[in-house]
Amino acid sequence: MSHERQAVRHLLVLEDSEGRRPILLEAATYSIGRDPTNSIVLHSKMVSRQHAILLRVTSPETNSYLFRLIDGDLQGKRSTNGTLVNGQRIVAHDLRGGDMIVFGGDVRARYLTLTNMTDTEFQDFCRSTDVLGFLSKSTNPFATLVPLSEGNIENENFSEAALVRLASYPELTPNPILEVDLEGRVTYLNPAAVMQFRDLQQQTLTHPLLLGLPELARYMKQTQEKVHVREVEYQGRIYEQSIHYIYESELIRSYVMDVTDRKRAEEQLRNQARREAIINRIIQAMRTTMVTAEVLQITADLLLEALGSTLCLITQTHAPNSPTYASRPQFVSLPNHLIALNQGAIALFEPALSNGEQVVLAASCTDLPQPLQTDLRTFNVNALVITPLIYLGQLLGQITLLDCEWEPSEATSILVSDRQLWQQTLPKSWTPEDLSLVKTIADQCALAIHQAQLYQQVQELNADLERQVRARTAELEQKMQELERLNAIKDDFLSTVSHELRTPMANMKMAIYMLKQFATDDRQKRYLDILTNECNRETELINDLLDLQRLEAGRSQIQREVIDLDSWLPSVLEPFRNRMQQRQQSLEILRPATLPPLLSNRHALARILAELLNNACKYSPAGAQIVVRFDPIGGDRLQIQVSNPSEIPSKELPRIFEKFYRIPNADPWQQGGTGLGLALTQKLVEQLQGEISADSEAGITTFTLSLPTASGDPTA
DSSP: OHHHHHHOEEEEEEEETTEEEEEEOOSSEEEEESSTTSSEEOOOTTSOSSOEEEEEEEOTTTSOEEEEEEESOTTSOOOSSOEEETTEEOSEEEOOTTOEEEETTTEEEEEEEEOSOOHHHHHHHHHOSOHHHHHHTSSSTTOOOOOSSSSOBOOTTOOHHHHHHHHSSTTTOSSOEEEEETTSOEEEEOHHHHHHOTTHHHHGGGSTTTTTHHHHHHHHHHHTOOEEEEEEEETTEEEEEEEEEETTTTEEEEEEEEOHHHHHHHHHHHHHHHHHHHHHHHHHHHHHOOOHHHHHHHHHHHHHHHHOOSEEEEEETTEEEEEEEEEOTTOSSOOHHHHHHHHHHHHHTHHHHHTTOOEEEETTOTTSOHHHHHHHHHTTOOEEEEEEEEETTEEEEEEEEEESSOOEEEEEEEEEETTEEEEEEEETTOOHHHHHHHHHHHHHHHHHHHHHHHHHHHHHHHHHHHHHHHHHHHHHHHHHHHHHHHHHHHHHHHHHHHHHHHHHHHHHHHHHHHHHHOOOHHHHHHHHHHHHHHHHHHHHHHHHHHHHHHHHHTOOOOOOEEEOHHHHHHHHHHHHHHHHHHTTOEEEEEOOSSOOOEEEOHHHHHHHHHHHHHHHHHTSOTTOEEEEEEEEETTTEEEEEEEESOOOOTTTGGGTTSTTOOOTTOOTTOOOOOSOHHHHHHHHHHHTTOEEEEEEETTEEEEEEEEEBGGGOTTO
C-alpha cells in the first residue's frame, strides 16, 4: 500500500483571476475559500470566505485513499454561490480523476490522479500551460483509486456529525479508528487501523474489536448513551476502545488506543501500593494494639488476600498446636492434618529456619524426604513456604503459606537447608517479590510478637502489684474498721462502766450520809440494805468483766456434770416468778413430763438462764407473758427457748452478742446495763458445747439455746 501511495500523485489544477496553478494534495485536510487563512486560497469575489473542505478518506475495501469535496464549512453553513462538480451542484462528492470543479461560478479546477510519472516528468507537468497535451503523453493518465461509492453524495441532509468526523485527524492519527454500520459491515478504517489489524475485514464481527458492536449500538440508541468504553485483549495486547454511536448516519465509530504498557505499569504500581498498604496496615495494627492474637490475625488475613494462597498459618514457638490462620472458603475449619504437616515441615527444617532462611517446598520436587513428599501429595498441597519469625536472634514462630491449586511458572527460588541447594519452581501466583514481601512482613510480625510479650509481662506484673495493693488495702481497711469498732466499743465501755460504777457509789455515799444523820434502828437497817445491794451490784459488774476476760482468754475451763433438770430447775426459775409478779408480768413454763438429764455446769447454766430471763423481764411491758419452753431434740440435745413480747430490729440482731453493745432506743424504762450479759452468755454456752441464737419477728423475740444431754455423751 505504501508503494502505491508513493506512485500515485493527487493533484488539483486551479484557475482563478490570478491564473492557473497546480496544487499537489498531500495533507489530510484542506480548507478552500477567499480568506487568506485557508489552505487553498481562491481569488474571486464570487467565492465565500470559507467555501469548501477537501478531505482525504481511506477506503476500507482497498486500504487506499481518495479525496472528498464538501461544500461549506464544518458547522453546516453552505457556500453562498455553491460548488459544482461536472456541472452538478453538490454537498459532498468523492472525487475521480478528471472531475471538473467550479467554485462560486467563476473559479475552475480539475482533480487529477497521476501515476507512473518520474519526478522530472511531474515537474515538467507543473510548469506546462497545456495540461491536456501533456497528459496525452502519459500512460494511463486518469488512473485513480476506487472511491467509497459510485456517483455523488447528493443528500442535502448530509449529517454534520459525519462532516466533523471527516474533517478530523483520522488519516494522520497513529491510533486506529474504525467505523461499522448496524449490520456489522466495515465502512471506514484509517491507516493506523489498516496497519495494526490487517485481518479485521476478514474476521468482521468475530474480531474482538467488532464483537458485539451492533448489539451495543442498539443498546446505546435505546439508553441515549453517548460513549461506551471497554477494554479488549488481542494478540497479547490490551486496547481501550471508545465506542460512539452516530445517530444521524447510524454508524458505530470506535477510537482504539493501545494501553498495554500503561496497564502493565498500573499493575506494577497497584502491586507496589498493595504491598505498601499491607505493611502499613500491619504496622498500624502494631501501634493500635498490643494483643498478639489480633496482630497475627490481621497479618494472616492480609497475606492470604495479597498472595492468593489457599491457607496461611502463623505459629508461635510456645504454642505450636494453636496457630493463627486465614483460609479460603473451602476450609470451614482448620484441618488437623495440615497442622500436623506444618509441624512436621517446621521440625524437619528447624536448623534452616533458626538461621533465618526461608524454606520453599513443592510436591513436584524429588529431593524432598519421602515422608514429607508423600504427605504433600496425600493432602493435595502443591507448594508450601515457611518464613521464620526471628527477633534478636530468637526464633519466635513461623509464617506458613500453602497453595493447593497452582500451575508451575518459570519463576524460581533457591532453598537452602542443611547446606543443600534445591532449585524449586514457585506457584504461578507467587513471585520472588512476593516471597520478599513475606520476609518483610515476617520481620514486622516478629517485632510485634516481641513487643506483645514484653507488654504482657508488664501487664502481669502490674496486675500482680495491683492485686497485692488491693489485698493490702482491703486488709488495712478491715483493720481500720476493726480499730474504729474497738475504739467505739472502748468509748461505750468507758461511758457505761463509769456510769454503772458511779451509780452504786452515789447510792452508797447517800446511805452512809443518812446513817450519820439518822441513827435510828429502822433507818440504819434500811440504809445498810442499800449499801449491801449496791455493793453486790458493783461486785457483779466487776465479776462479769473478769469472767468474760477469762473466757475470752481461754484461761477458764468449766467443768461439766450431770444435772437432773426435774429437781434442779424449779429452784432456778421460782425467784423469777416473784420478780415478774412485782412487774405485773407472768411466767409460763412449757415442758414435757420428764426432762432428760443435761451434761452441763449448774453455776454456768443458772447464770445463762438468769441473763435470758432478766432480759425478757427487763424489756417486756407490764402485763406481758414470758414463755420458757423445753424440747428434747434428736435424742442427744435439749432445746430451751425464752420468748418475750418485744422486737429487735433485724439490722441489730447480728450484733446483740457483741461486748458492750446495747440496742439504741431499746430501753424505754432507762433501767441501764453494761452490754456484757449476752456476750458472757454466748461464751458460757460455747464452754458448755452448746449453741445460742436469736430471732425477732411479729413483735416476739426468742432466744434459742441448744445443749447436749447426758444420754448423748458416752462418758456421762
